[in-house]
Structures are given as C-alpha cells and as structure tokens.
Amino acid sequence: MSQTPAAMRIEHDLLGELAVPADAYYGVQTARALENFHISGVQLRLYPDLIRAFAMVKMAAARANHECGQFDRNILTGIEGACQELIEGKLHDQFRLDVLQGGAGTSTNMNANEVIANRALELMGHAKGEYRYCDPHDHVNGSQSTNDAYPTSLHVGIALGNARLIAAMTELVQAFRAKGREFGDVLKMGRTQLQDAVPMTLGQEFTAFGETLAGEIRTLKAIEQVLCETNMGATAIGTGLNAPPGYAEACTKALAEITGLPIYKAEDLIEATQDTQAFVLYSSCMKSLAIKLSKVCNDLRLLSSGPRCGLREINLPAKQPGSSIMPGKVNPVIPEVVNMVCFRVIGSDLTISMAAEAGQLQLNVFEPVIAACIFEAQTLFINAARTLRVHCVDGITANRDVCAHYVDFSIGTVTALNPVIGYERSTELAAEAMKTGKGILDLIREKKVLTDAQIAQVLDPVTMTGQKRAE
Incomplete structure (x- = not known):
C-alpha cells in the first residue's frame, strides 16, 4: 500500500x-538552509535563549516600525502575538537549522522571520504562506538586516543565558560556603607546591572554593553592560539604509522594555556592525570561570584521593562503580566530567578569538560559530554547576581523623616556631623530624625546646589558622 505524500505548499524566493x-x-529560505547545512547536528532549538532573544528583537522592531508608520496596528498585533509565543517557549521545534551555517546568520534570521510571519498570519485569520498580509521580509524584517538583527539577538540571548548561568553558579557557591561552615572546626594541613605548609581548617578551604567562584560571578554580572550595546537600526553596514528616521531610537527603547535589560544604542553603528568585542570579552569571562572551576575540581579529586593510599581528607559521594576489572574501585566521576566541561569551554574561547579576528571590512561573517560556542558553553556550565552541586558537593564528608593525623605529624607546624627559636633551629627540628619520622610536637617535648604551656600558646593550630576559639 503506497503512502500518501505529505501535504506541501509552494513558496518562492x-x-x-x-x-x-x-x-x-x-518558509522557503529556511527550507533551503535545511538542505544546505548538515554540519554539527546541533539545532537552533537546543538553545532556547537565542530563539527567545530573536522574538524579543523582532517584537521591538515591529513596535518601532508601527511607531514610525511603516505598517498598521493589525500587522503589529499579529507579530507581537507570534513573538510572545516564542518567548513563552512555543514553536521552538520550528528552529531545526544547524547552528553552524554560512551566510553570517542570514538563515537563522530568516528562520525567525518566517516562523513569526506564518504564526502571525494564523493569529490574523489567514493561512500560512499568505504573505501579502504579513511578509517575512517587508514586515517581520522591516527596517532591518541580518547584520543588525542577528548580532543584537546574540547579545540579548547571551544576556538571558548569562542570568541563568549566574543563578546556577550562585547556588554552587552557596553549597561550597555551606560546607565551609560545616567543616569550620576540622583542622588540617595546608599545602603549597604539594608540600606541607601550615595548618588551616577544612572549612577555610571550602569557603575559598566558594569565594573563587563568587569572584567569577561578579565578573559575569559586570560584563552585562557590554552585552547590552546593540546596533539595531544599522541595517546592512551601519548606515541605516531603508530604516525610517527615529526607528533606531524607538527600537532600542522598545527592546529595553521587552527584555528588562539596560539596552542602549551603539554610538557608531558602522563600527558596531563589524565589531565582536562583546563576544570576545564574554568568552574570556567564561574561560576564566572554566579555569577556576577546573582547579576546584582538581582539588576535590586530590583531597579525596585514595581511599587508602592517597590524601583521603574528604569523601566524595560514591556515584557508580569505577572499574570493569578492579572490584571496589569508585572514581570521582562528577568532578571529572566538570573538568571536561571546562576544557571544552577553554577550547571554544580560542575558536571565538579566531572567528572574531577573521572579520573583514564592514561585517564579521563568522558570528554563527561564535554563537554556537557561547551558547554551548553556557548550557554546559549551567548543567555542570547543578551536577557538581547536587551529585558531589552537597554530599561531601570530612575524614576528621585523617586531617588531625596530618596536623599532628606534619613538619609544617614548625613554621610557627620561627619567631620564638629562630629559623635555623626550626630548620634543624624539621630536618630531624623528616629523618626520624617523628612529629614536630614530639621532638619539641623530647628536646624540651618549649614547655607545654608555650607549645599550647605558640603551636595552637586554631590560633595559627586565624580562627577564634569557641567560648
């Protein structure tokens, strides 16, 4: 039995x-792009912030066009209704284009124009494809070019994703700070260059993990100002060709109202149309976050190494068997996967740098790969932050006895003796401790270097860590 062919409509370009x-x-231009670009297998619909951003930009443009007398209220209402549905997450399945595409983002822009136009037509009581009532070019893309609508949508989309990224990372920071409070009374040895240094608390160590990530969050918040500059009204190269007087200002104002972001128009639209500084700076911020987060994961793996022949100061939650051949082995799989996310983001930063550098004359045609890298990085980070928090940090426990043992037998505690007995004598004690395997406190008592009262005062680990002793 033959299958009935799917219903089709004919469009032209x-x-x-x-x-x-x-x-x-x-419509037709999206259909052609679907045929042309089979590259990464990653579709635009996987990045909802980008689709929502396009809808916000097109809604702002429609309001500005109506204000400037470009089309009537009926068309505006249809476009607004379609855009609102996209903002709410509807029709995202219609964005099936590969994120990697030639044409400086024209295919993505037309995908948005066509989807919005056809949905607007339905809301206006017409059929899909009846573009004489609402046209993807003349109305949805009115007073625009891909060269201003696409980068502006990237700016807005990245800002939307940045807010979600900040929220996810803030929750991770809070988890580390909670562990810092929980482990505030656990004394341990600090280490520099992987060698014993001086005492600290495990709480201080985990609080520092939180604070190093909090610093990256502050940077991500600060970079929003750069993302909020747009070139709407620039049209093709920044001269504003085909845009009516007052359109750029009206569109900028409308976009700020729709997004809730402090959107502002670039001073020089020709420069802004070819410039990719915002993407480079934002990518640099994410690379810095990746470096910090990867370092934290390295430390978690090191501190939990063992369980019998490593540092074993902390226990990570056991999530799954770690070996197909070694019974009983459990690996730190959660920090490992977050490490890999960080490596990926760091690599993407180089791609973004090369794409930004490769722009020529009045346009950078490589913004699609910049978009793909940034939206992927945001998605990976958001997922990684939750995974690390829920499946690792929240369940970490301290091996208090192990930490106490290292403090008792470490040579690093001798550092506190420098002001009392001098560096040379302290070095002699350290060398003897290393040679004999004895603890510093044992040698001090054995050689009667200090009285017990002096030991309690000078070598009190709580005092040495800068903590206040509980009353």
Whole structure:
C-alpha cells in the first residue's frame, strides 16, 4: 500500500520555487538552509535563549516600525502575538537549522522571520504562506538586516543565558560556603607546591572554593553592560539604509522594555556592525570561570584521593562503580566530567578569538560559530554547576581523623616556631623530624625546646589558622 505524500505548499524566493511542508511555520529560505547545512547536528532549538532573544528583537522592531508608520496596528498585533509565543517557549521545534551555517546568520534570521510571519498570519485569520498580509521580509524584517538583527539577538540571548548561568553558579557557591561552615572546626594541613605548609581548617578551604567562584560571578554580572550595546537600526553596514528616521531610537527603547535589560544604542553603528568585542570579552569571562572551576575540581579529586593510599581528607559521594576489572574501585566521576566541561569551554574561547579576528571590512561573517560556542558553553556550565552541586558537593564528608593525623605529624607546624627559636633551629627540628619520622610536637617535648604551656600558646593550630576559639 503506497503512502500518501505529505501535504506541501509552494513558496518562492530568488532561486525559484520550492515545496515546503504545509504544516511548517518556517518558509522557503529556511527550507533551503535545511538542505544546505548538515554540519554539527546541533539545532537552533537546543538553545532556547537565542530563539527567545530573536522574538524579543523582532517584537521591538515591529513596535518601532508601527511607531514610525511603516505598517498598521493589525500587522503589529499579529507579530507581537507570534513573538510572545516564542518567548513563552512555543514553536521552538520550528528552529531545526544547524547552528553552524554560512551566510553570517542570514538563515537563522530568516528562520525567525518566517516562523513569526506564518504564526502571525494564523493569529490574523489567514493561512500560512499568505504573505501579502504579513511578509517575512517587508514586515517581520522591516527596517532591518541580518547584520543588525542577528548580532543584537546574540547579545540579548547571551544576556538571558548569562542570568541563568549566574543563578546556577550562585547556588554552587552557596553549597561550597555551606560546607565551609560545616567543616569550620576540622583542622588540617595546608599545602603549597604539594608540600606541607601550615595548618588551616577544612572549612577555610571550602569557603575559598566558594569565594573563587563568587569572584567569577561578579565578573559575569559586570560584563552585562557590554552585552547590552546593540546596533539595531544599522541595517546592512551601519548606515541605516531603508530604516525610517527615529526607528533606531524607538527600537532600542522598545527592546529595553521587552527584555528588562539596560539596552542602549551603539554610538557608531558602522563600527558596531563589524565589531565582536562583546563576544570576545564574554568568552574570556567564561574561560576564566572554566579555569577556576577546573582547579576546584582538581582539588576535590586530590583531597579525596585514595581511599587508602592517597590524601583521603574528604569523601566524595560514591556515584557508580569505577572499574570493569578492579572490584571496589569508585572514581570521582562528577568532578571529572566538570573538568571536561571546562576544557571544552577553554577550547571554544580560542575558536571565538579566531572567528572574531577573521572579520573583514564592514561585517564579521563568522558570528554563527561564535554563537554556537557561547551558547554551548553556557548550557554546559549551567548543567555542570547543578551536577557538581547536587551529585558531589552537597554530599561531601570530612575524614576528621585523617586531617588531625596530618596536623599532628606534619613538619609544617614548625613554621610557627620561627619567631620564638629562630629559623635555623626550626630548620634543624624539621630536618630531624623528616629523618626520624617523628612529629614536630614530639621532638619539641623530647628536646624540651618549649614547655607545654608555650607549645599550647605558640603551636595552637586554631590560633595559627586565624580562627577564634569557641567560648
């Protein structure tokens, strides 16, 4: 029995006619791009912040066009309704284009124009494809070019994703700070260059993990100002060709109202249209976060190493068997996968740098790969932050006896003797401790270097860590 062919509608463009699925909200130019770009397998719909951002930009443009007398209230209402649905997460399945595409983002821009136009037509009481009532070019893309709508949508989309990233990382910071409070009374040895240094508390160590990530959050918040500069009204190269007077200002104002972001128009639209500084700076911020987060994960793996032949100062939650051949082995799989996320983000920063450098004259055509790298990085970070928090940090426990043993037998505690007996004598004690295997406190008592009262005062680990002793 033969299958009935799917219903199609015929649309046309510069290259001629093409059949488009009748139920599709996208149109002919999206259909051509679907044929052309089979590169990464990663579709635009996987990055909802980008789709929502496009809807916000198109809504702002429609309001500005209506204000400038470009089309009537009926068309504006249709476009606004379609954009609002996209903002709410509807019709995202219509964005199936590969994130990697030639054309400086034109295919993505037209994907948005066509979906919005066809949904607007339905809301206006017309059928998909009846573009004389609401056209993807003349109305949805009115007074615009891909060269201003696309980068502006990237700016807004990255800002939306940045807010979610900050929220996820803030929860991770709070988890580390909670562990810092929980482990505040656990004395341990600090280490520099992987060698014994001086005492600290495990709480101080975990609080520092939280604070190092908190510093990156502050940077991510600060970079929002750069992301909020847009070139709407620039059209093709920044001269504003085909945009009516007052459009750029009206669009900028509307976009600020719609997004809730402090959007502002670039001073020089020609420069802004070819510039990718915001993407480079934001990527640099994410690379810095990746470096910090990877270092924290390295430390978690090191502190939990063992369980019998490593540092074993902390226990990470056991999540799954760690070996197909070694019974009983459990690996630190959660920090490991977060490490890999960080490596990926750091690599993407180089891709973004090369893409930004490769721009020529009045346009950078490589913004799609910049977008792909940034939105992927945000997604990976958001997922990684939750995974690390829920499946690792929240369940970490301290091996208090192990930490206490290292403090008692470490040579590092001798550092506190320098002001009392001098560096040379302290060095002699350290050398003897290393040679004999005895603890510093044992040698001090054995040689009667200090009285017990003096030991309690000078070598009190609590005092040495800068902590206040509980009353």
